[in-house]
Amino acid sequence: MSITIRDVAKKADCSIKTVSRVVNEESHVRPELRERVLAAIRETGYVPNISARRLVQKRSYVICLLLHAAGSFQSTLLSKVLEVGYEGNYDILVQTYYPIFSRSRKKVSDLIQQNRIDGLVTTPPCDSDPFLIDLINRSGLPHVHIAPLNPTGGTPYVSAEDFAGAYQMTERLIMLGHQRIGLLLGHRNQRPSLDRLFGYRAALEKHQIPINEQLLVDSENNFVGGSTATQILMNLNPPPTALFALSDESAAGALYRLNELGIPVPEKVALAAFGDLTISHQIWPGISAVKYPLEGIVEQAIQMLIALVEGTQPTSRQVILPTSIIMRGST
Amino acid sequence: MSITIRDVAKKADCSIKTVSRVVNEESHVRPELRERVLAAIRETGYVPNISARRLVQKRSYVICLLLHAAGSFQSTLLSKVLEVGYEGNYDILVQTYYPIFSRSRKKVSDLIQQNRIDGLVTTPPCDSDPFLIDLINRSGLPHVHIAPLNPTGGTPYVSAEDFAGAYQMTERLIMLGHQRIGLLLGHRNQRPSLDRLFGYRAALEKHQIPINEQLLVDSENNFVGGSTATQILMNLNPPPTALFALSDESAAGALYRLNELGIPVPEKVALAAFGDLTISHQIWPGISAVKYPLEGIVEQAIQMLIALVEGTQPTSRQVILPTSIIMRGST
DNA sequence: AAAATAATTGACAACGTTGTCATAACATGC
């Protein structure tokens, strides 16, 4: 039924191997014959069968992306993964991974053992699951972390300048006259949150502002966490004059709670965020943010992974991209 | 290097075909021999090579999801697709599809021709690209539309009660005393927008409120479109007392513009939306919305697709799910 | 002009499964 390499060979009056050479752009084919083969391919509409190629080459041309949750971060990430993977001629298989479920671990294990994927990208918080990491490491499958919470071990990763970003934003807030800056920080045992906290501290120290531990509130990096932490911070006496949320979602939660409390932004309290996903500029007032270079991170990560898969030496195994500051109405 | 069916056969002292039968749970194997084979499989750690199986069976156990953009709608959708696909033992291959680019058409065409996928799900607005639809139809590949903009032809689809949802929300607004309700409608040539418009008209007619064409503004179903349309509507004299945005994103845009104009919501203008994705309840005030049953839609669609792939008769080829109304602070 | 080298081409095996068919072993009915 379907058109195979044999049909093309017959039409072009040559061997199947020659057709294979033309298709794979190998050398050692006379231009004239090459043209004849290309014409035959056009006429027949031949497309190589990937399953056969995979079988003989023991490669799948598939990259697996492990995601934990569904959100703005993930969807931006995915869309960039698809774009870069596409350029490199890889299909993208998306798989959810919930560290608690042994089912998802089994699934990933099968994917690896059956040679169904050539490489694997993990996104936060998957990189913090030791079982998963161990599984991947033992398999020897190429893999790369995107923005790991826990960049330990030798796994290559791409991340951002958390320290510098937080430092710069904090300094901006100080320049605007703020001395009491509340920090909605994530988990202190996660590297990015910790680095951002250090950046915040460093900026305060530089400007000789004493650090008030009351202004540092641990919170979940999501809408509810941000909302709760804001309540705690605004109950202080005196309350902070600025809030710095270490994630987008918590910034959105903060703004919501401030609105509920009837506290005008930025008149009474300024608000800044680390992240800059869609929601930051789709709510009023726009939230000043440390722009997280997610698309750049993904691009580098996928290219790094493809390099690993194809055996070419990647230029480096740890890449840290710079952040930038975008000021909007909330400060 | 890797363990094949031959290794297992040697260990269990039988033919490879027998091992194949055991692996695929076919009948005609003596219990005693079956046990021996199972033991051999355990000992060797054998896992069937999927590429070989795919080659010979011309099946991939992969479902392709075509997405156009990255957003809240898409990420909710994806995460449900992964969940349901997972239950059915299918891998999910995600592919972006931009109707304008012939590249993406080529990519989809390759996926189909190379037997890399068993079935295909399209999401809006991919279903409106006649080239794509024609391509899929000619290939005979099982496929299903999710919430199509253009449900023509015989393609099975799953969608929601657009008419009823808009009718109910409009009626609610009328009950709240609104007579001048501005409508931010999408494209009039798209079925869901049109049905929602009809629902809106029907509710007004029912309550004997004359329809004012000035209050119907065509707009893109996104943030900017909503913002622009709101400006036009609020310039009317007198302006509407309520706005009904036919998508989430345009509602967010509307709220942003109202904030910019200093018009308080809901005091001066009420705002309602059709959709209810994340942003609706993460902005202040929460936006009253017609809840779009996206997860249910996806679930039905994937199950329908799997039924088509596996040849079992799907229960029905067109499914329409009911909507519900959630009132929040914006009305 | 002969020899050496390089480029071009094809025959055939291999990849690891499943499907087809033939055969062997066993059970059943008379």
Added chain:
DNA sequence: GCATGTTATGACAACGTTGTCAATTATTTT
């Protein structure tokens, strides 16, 4: 005990590609 039917098993081809290696032809060198 024989014919018949059923169950169990295996030999071998097929799937459509790429890799290996040998054979042929063109090009360069001596």
